[in-house]
């Protein structure tokens with residue numbers, strides 16, 4: 001980790017510049033896979049699964065059966081099942097409490113009835129990654145909000161594995177707890193193409209959510225740009241931005257930065273503080289922990305070397321300004337009065353308030369979602385939530401007096417835009 005004390009603007013720009021998910025390099029390959037799945041359906045899925053995942057399946061194996069779920073239960077440790085159930089319960093409660101519940105509201109705009117109604121997106125596909133590791137927590141974080149929002153069909157794609165249930169048993173148990181309608185053993189770009197276009201086995205969905213590697217992300221962008229399906233957000237390498245003052249605990253902060261770095265060699269971990277003493281103490285503690293030896297050391301070292309920074313600024317207000325420019329996926333406020341800082345936070349995927357609130361609590365169990373925007377995308381949106389699974393549909397209803405009031409405006413603007421038939425449709429309704 002590099003320490004910057006009251007840095008110049010160019011140095012700050014280096015801190016802000018972390019890894020983004022650039023899909024351009026893989027796009028030609030992903031396009032070929034996508035086309036092939038659209039044209040040949042299940043047959044193409046089976047070929048790519050053998051090529052990229054090294055697992056040979058038959059068409060009837062693509063969908064996980066009831067028996068497989070039962071076997072998965074037996075394979076997973078009871079303590080893991082309990083932890084998943086407790087996490088699921090908390091995640092469900094958070095998402096129920098934050099569900100936008102407008103069935104229908106109406107109000108008048110200058111005398112005309114206008115309103116809104118909300119409808120769940122009918123069919124949703126959740127991608128649960130599974131290449132280098134298995135992510136049962138992501139199964140909870142994607143399936144539960146979709147179900148709480150009332151989506152009619154919620155299906156999951158996850159890469160196959162070479163074991164008795166030919167998938168991650170933990171992911172299967174998590175999906176069963178969360179309550180999806182179907183799970184397909186398919187990963188990568190081919191899974192996204194199947195969800196976007198449908199195959200003999202895989203249900204075509206209206207929206208795809210969930211994180212994944214660069215192939216998954218490229219395929220999601222392709223699915224959207226072809227108008228096949230909506231997608232949630234580009235979620236790339238993970239990142240944390242911690243703001244701390246001298247009330248913070250250097251050992252905890254060092255562990256928080258290392259925890260974030262273990263996600264990915266391109267992950268980012270930044271500490272901004274107004275206390276040079278804390279900055280030096282955290283740097284020293286990180287080095288001590290690394291010297292003593294940690295698990296996943298190679299990934300942590302690469303991430304901290306690329307995107308690990310400790311920045312000392314003149315005030316906490318300046319730290320918040322830097323955080324807003326960074327727009328981090330996770331923002332941690334480890335200061336004496338975090339509520340004060342929170343008011344000035346403009347851009348963050350999720351905020352972790354106070355010394356005790358380490359990011360891993362939110363990754364697994366607090367309740368809010370861990371699918372979050374990265375690479376600065378938090379400038380435009382926050383975490384995945386039930387709101388991603390509903391559509392807001394405006395309603396308008398004109399009565400007699402409205403026609404006379406609105407027609408002159410519409411006729412004038414329609415004529416100016418060169419759409420005279422629009423004006424005629426309105427004129428015909430005038431008495």
Ligand code: NAD
Pocket residue numbers: 029052053128129130131132133135138159160186187188189190211212213214215216235236237238263264370371372
């Ligand atoms: P993945 O499921 O995203 O990708 C595995 C698939 O990639 C394979 O099934 C294969 O089909 C495809 N693939 C691999 N090599 C390929 C190649 N050369 N050409 C075409 N396709 C290929 O799993 P992963 O790779 O482990 O990545 C998961 C990512 O998701 C990680 O970056 C992880 O950090 C991230 N993640 C993020 C969150 C979050 O909420 N932000 C949660 C969990 C995981």
